[in-house]
Amino acid sequence: MPTKIRRRSMDEDPFGMVLAPPEGETGEQREVRLLLEKEAKEISDSIDEQLSREKAQEKKGPRPVKVLLLGQSESGKSTTLKNFQLMYDSKAFRAERASWRAIVQLNVVRSIHVILDVITRAQNRRPTTGDDQPPDSPVVDDDLAALKMRLSPLIRVEEILMQRLIPNGPDKSDAARLAQLTNIPYSELPRNVNREVAVHSANPWKDVFKRLVGSDNESFDSEKAIDWEDPTDPGAVLHALADDMKALWNNRTVQALLDRQNLRLQEAAGFFLDSLDEVTSLKYMPSDDHILRARLKTLGISEHRIKMTSAAIGEYMMWEDTGHCEVRVGAPLGILACWVLADCANSGLGAVLRRHASPNCYTTDFASDDVLAEEPRVNRLADSVNLWTTIVSNKLLANTNIILFLNKIDIMKSKLESGIKLVNYVNSYGKRPNDLESASNYLRKKFAGIQRENSPSPRVFYCHMTTVTDRKSTQIILANIKDMLMHQYLEDASLIP
Numbered sequence: 001m002p003t004k005i006r007r008r009s010m011d012e013d014p015f016g017m018v019l020a021p022p023e024g025e026t027g028e029q030r031e032v033r034l035l036l037e038k039e040a041k042e043i044s045d046s047i048d049e050q051l052s053r054e055k056a057q058e059k060k061g062p063r064p065v066k067v068l069l070l071g072q073s074e075s076g077k078s079t080t081l082k083n084f085q086l087m088y089d090s091k092a093f094r095a096e097r098a099s100w101r102a103i104v105q106l107n108v109v110r111s112i113h114v115i116l117d118v119i120t121r122a123q124n125r126r127p128t129t130g131d132d133q134p135p136d137s138p139v140v141d142d143d144l145a146a147l148k149m150r151l152s153p154l155i156r157v158e159e160i161l162m163q164r165l166i167p168n169g170p171d172k173s174d175a176a177r178l179a180q181l182t183n184i185p186y187s188e189l190p191r192n193v194n195r196e197v198a199v200h201s202a203n204p205w206k207d208v209f210k211r212l213v214g215s216d217n218e219s220f221d222s223e224k225a226i227d228w229e230d231p232t233d234p235g236a237v238l239h240a241l242a243d244d245m246k247a248l249w250n251n252r253t254v255q256a257l258l259d260r261q262n263l264r265l266q267e268a269a270g271f272f273l274d275s276l277d278e279v280t281s282l283k284y285m286p287s288d289d290h291i292l293r294a295r296l297k298t299l300g301i302s303e304h305r306i307k308m309t310s311a312a313i314g315e316y317m318m319w320e321d322t323g324h325c326e327v328r329v330g331a332p333l334g335i336l337a338c339w340v341l342a343d344c345a346n347s348g349l350g351a352v353l354r355r356h357a358s359p360n361c362y363t364t365d366f367a368s369d370d371v372l373a374e375e376p377r378v379n380r381l382a383d384s385v386n387l388w389t390t391i392v393s394n395k396l397l398a399n400t401n402i403i404l405f406l407n408k409i410d411i412m413k414s415k416l417e418s419g420i421k422l423v424n425y426v427n428s429y430g431k432r433p434n435d436l437e438s439a440s441n442y443l444r445k446k447f448a449g450i451q452r453e454n455s456p457s458p459r460v461f462y463c464h465m466t467t468v469t470d471r472k473s474t475q476i477i478l479a480n481i482k483d484m485l486m487h488q489y490l491e492d493a494s495l496i497p
């Protein structure tokens with residue numbers, strides 16, 4: 001479609017032009033634009049307030065370490081954050097158990113919903129010599145159709161959980177933003193993008209699920225934290241349908257249908273169908289590992305504070321930013337980069353956050369990569385490299401430590417072992433051995449090289465190959481990071497040479 005270009009007269013005010021509403025704006029577009037502007041202003045104001053509060057606080061006590069978590073959607077930022085919380089403020093982490101229980105339940109019913117949809121599509125195919133239907137297509141028999149019927153109440157459970165999570169429905173501004181980024185109407189975005197539940201950082205969803213907590217809540221970290229008598233709690237329905245869910249997941253026709261559609265649910269975020277016994281048990285409370293595996297997409301910038309007991313570091317102030325990456329899907333190799341910007345006091349973090357708070361930055365990031373907007377099944381590794389280059393060359397971040405997590409190494413390992421070739425996604429990998437050690441060494445060197453060439457000034461490069469759903473290995477890495485930061489702090493304070 002041709003783009004209309006408005007001629008600019010010399011005496012027009014350039015600021016006025018930038019701020020003026022687009023020509024021919026409809027009432028609905030205006031409403032959405034005003035909503036986005038209002039939201040951007042609110043975020044900016046709250047950051048200003050926050051910055052002033054921080055400055056006052058920093059003068060009083062041990063200085064906080066500011067950490068910004070960046071990376072693509074699904075790269076593991078929230079999971080990394082949960083690990084920080086679990087390690088340094090386990091009480092706060094465990095106090096959220098009841099909320100994560102609801103998310104695990106939602107993850108389960110969504111996986112079941114995906115399977116029920118696959119069955120429905122198979123049932124709707126005409127049983128004739130259909131053009132696109134191979135002759136050996138799996139057939140949905142009466143037993144499977146009956147199983148599907150019995151599980152249909154779970155769709156209602158999903159609706160109830162979503163209603164609690166997002167009481168006003170999906171955030172209109174997020175929908176508008178996604179549509180803006182891609183030029184694809186929200187309703188037509190790829191199915192796996194459109195379907196994923198996402199909460200905006202401003203949404204106090206954890207408080208909503210805490211309503212499940214009974215009055216006798218002296219211990220959040222136990223089954224006492226749940227009001228088991230709550231008639232709207234989905235636990236009872238999940239328990240009653242547990243055997244049917246297991247039968248569905250183990251059904252051979254279902255597995256064949258999923259295979260045909262290349263739907264590998266076990267590799268998808270928030271997969272719990274292999275833990276149905278635990279998750280559907282009466283009085284289920286998620287373990288720490290389940291909380292790390294639970295998936296809830298976060299949008300916008302969310303801030304978290306983790307109190308420390310160390311004398312030098314007062315607290316971790318952490319921000320997770322998902323701004324620019326929400327519609328990037330397709331991970332043929334599984335490896336994902338998540339980077340942690342560990343700040344020293346005087347970096348431009350506040351300014352960077354402000355920039356990210358503006359919806360414009362999403363457009364800028366995407367405008368630079370048309371292929372992604374039009375072809376969402378892009379190789380995420382290539383996408384990661386582009387984002388990494390942008391981050392390391394950012395002048396505002398020149399004085400920050402950057403720690404790169406090449407995450408989901410477990411998935412990469414299993415994919416390499418299953419025969420997927422790295423060279424098919426990274427041509428320059430050439431004839432190197434297709435094993436995890438060679439692949440990770442190669443990627444580490446590549447990311448280090450980009451950092452060296454693009455950083456405005458030299459800095460130390462830290463890189464970890466991670467599986468952040470694995471608590472133990474991640475905690476060792478986080479302890480190393482803390483030691484490194486403490487060392488730097490003492491060096492800055494001239495306490496060590």
Ligand SMILES: Nc1nc2c(ncn2[C@@H]2O[C@H](COP(=O)(O)OP(=O)(O)OP(=O)(O)O)[C@@H](O)[C@H]2O)c(=O)[nH]1
Nearest residue numbers: 074075076077078079269270293295298408467468
């Ligand atoms: N197998 C595996 N799963 C992981 C790993 N890291 C994260 N996950 C899972 O991947 C999913 C996505 O992780 P998140 O931490 O929510 O990703 P995010 O970067 O915060 O994503 P957005 O909020 O969409 O930006 C979650 O279900 C995690 O449990 C990993 O190293 N290995």
Ligand SMILES: [Mg+2]
Nearest residue numbers: 077078297298
């Ligand atoms: Mg997240």
